Amino acid sequence: MSWAERDLRHIWHPCSQMKDYEDMPPIVIERGEGVNLYDTEGKRYLDVISSWWCNLLGHCNERIGEAVKRQIDRLEHVIFCNFSHKPAIILCEKLARILPRGLSRFHFTDNGSSAVEAAMKMSFQYHFQTGSTGRRRFMALTGAYHGETMGALSACGCGDYSDIYKPILTDVIRVEGPDCYRCKYGLSRDSCSGECFEAAEAAFEKHGREVCAFLVEPILQGAAGMRIYPPVYLKKLKKACEAYNILLIADEIATGFGRTGKMFACSHAGITPDIMCISKGLTGGYMPMAAVAVTERIYDAFYADFGEGRAFLHSHTYSGNPLACAAACEVIDIMEEDGILEKAAEKASFFNGLLNDLLSGLSHVGEIRSAGLINAVELVKDKKTGEPFPKELRLGREIYKKALEKGVMLKPLGDVIYFNPPLVIGYGDMEFAAGVCAECVKEITE
Numbered sequence: 001m002s003w004a005e006r007d008l009r010h011i012w013h014p015c016s017q018m019k020d021y022e023d024m025p026p027i028v029i030e031r032g033e034g035v036n037l038y039d040t041e042g043k044r045y046l047d048v049i050s051s052w053w054c055n056l057l058g059h060c061n062e063r064i065g066e067a068v069k070r071q072i073d074r075l076e077h078v079i080f081c082n083f084s085h086k087p088a089i090i091l092c093e094k095l096a097r098i099l100p101r102g103l104s105r106f107h108f109t110d111n112g113s114s115a116v117e118a119a120m121k122m123s124f125q126y127h128f129q130t131g132s133t134g135r136r137r138f139m140a141l142t143g144a145y146h147g148e149t150m151g152a153l154s155a156c157g158c159g160d161y162s163d164i165y166k167p168i169l170t171d172v173i174r175v176e177g178p179d180c181y182r183c184k185y186g187l188s189r190d191s192c193s194g195e196c197f198e199a200a201e202a203a204f205e206k207h208g209r210e211v212c213a214f215l216v217e218p219i220l221q222g223a224a225g226m227r228i229y230p231p232v233y234l235k236k237l238k239k240a241c242e243a244y245n246i247l248l249i250a251d252e253i254a255t256g257f258g259r260t261g262k263m264f265a266c267s268h269a270g271i272t273p274d275i276m277c278i279s280k281g282l283t284g285g286y287m288p289m290a291a292v293a294v295t296e297r298i299y300d301a302f303y304a305d306f307g308e309g310r311a312f313l314h315s316h317t318y319s320g321n322p323l324a325c326a327a328a329c330e331v332i333d334i335m336e337e338d339g340i341l342e343k344a345a346e347k348a349s350f351f352n353g354l355l356n357d358l359l360s361g362l363s364h365v366g367e368i369r370s371a372g373l374i375n376a377v378e379l380v381k382d383k384k385t386g387e388p389f390p391k392e393l394r395l396g397r398e399i400y401k402k403a404l405e406k407g408v409m410l411k412p413l414g415d416v417i418y419f420n421p422p423l424v425i426g427y428g429d430m431e432f433a434a435g436v437c438a439e440c441v442k443e444i445t446e
């Protein structure tokens, strides 16, 4: 029996209709090296989606590996309540230095969804303990993705993930978000003034006093189809949140650590949110860990004598895991010492130029948008009107299959083919990936 057959006897894979594996069995990966993954037959796959957006500095990165090995021989885990350890302390000092100014207190969880969950609970409790007991609801954008535990899923505006669970989810106020490719105002990202923020303004006016927090993916709405919107929208959002005393939760789980060209996407708008969730790139994709970063103002609302019952009594067994903290410390050191962001910026303009040269002229490429090394190619039936292809065709999936044959992992979001490679990708690999993408898009759509 093959490895794939053995896999399918027991494993229920995430984000999958398991029947799909009948015509596309799981690819069993044996090892990783840099931006490449190798299956059990030795076939190479270029990991241009960073293994679900988390690998930052390449697979089996020597320095991160050594840091984790050093730590594993000292301390693999310890309860993080009443106890602490050096890697966590050092990591928080580093994070306080690189995060937007003012985010200086850190609460650890072990995945992105649970960080969002904690941030939502914190926001409610913050208001409850500062005299706004009526603030019990959340606001989030259409197309938003914040994870899949119940609270986080309630904030999601991607129906495919959440619709069926609606009867058991929290009723989040949905605000129509920016959709720059199909801009209702006929404007473009570079020159607009965030006119579409008027939908948020109306929602603030109507619900502003019942809301404890607004959750947002800054600059890039990933699961919505790699929608990219301009910083001006974020600036307006921050201002409105302040005016209505609503906390702003920036979900930088996908965008943090250089993905959009700056260390954190909030920096494009020069804002500091009240709460920021980080994960994925935090450990370079090595260990499951997330953190909720908050300002002193939020932290202070929980600080009191025990008897007052103001503590944040939220815990996860693996909070602040030392191996994950050791990996994260090394990631930040590498990024700073090797000038990773500066090098990625040069690659980003090369890659975007290349994709435009190869793909923008194709008859079904509606838009190529980019932020940092992230590039998304939206395929449409009608280039003039932006009319999408019928969903049932699953064209993105067909392109994905074809590209895998050619050795590139182009896992799509619907009909949006995207690249979110490790920041250390080389020029030759970018050329290879862009070439394969152009070939596959042509073969499948024309």
Ligand SMILES: Cc1ncc(COP(=O)(O)O)c(C=O)c1O
Residues within 6 Å of the ligand: 111, 112, 113, 114, 116, 145, 146, 147, 148, 217, 222, 251, 252, 253, 254, 279
């Ligand atoms: C923006 C955003 N928020 C939250 C999550 C959830 O993180 P996790 O999958 O670690 O629970 C993700 C995961 O893709 C994400 O992209």
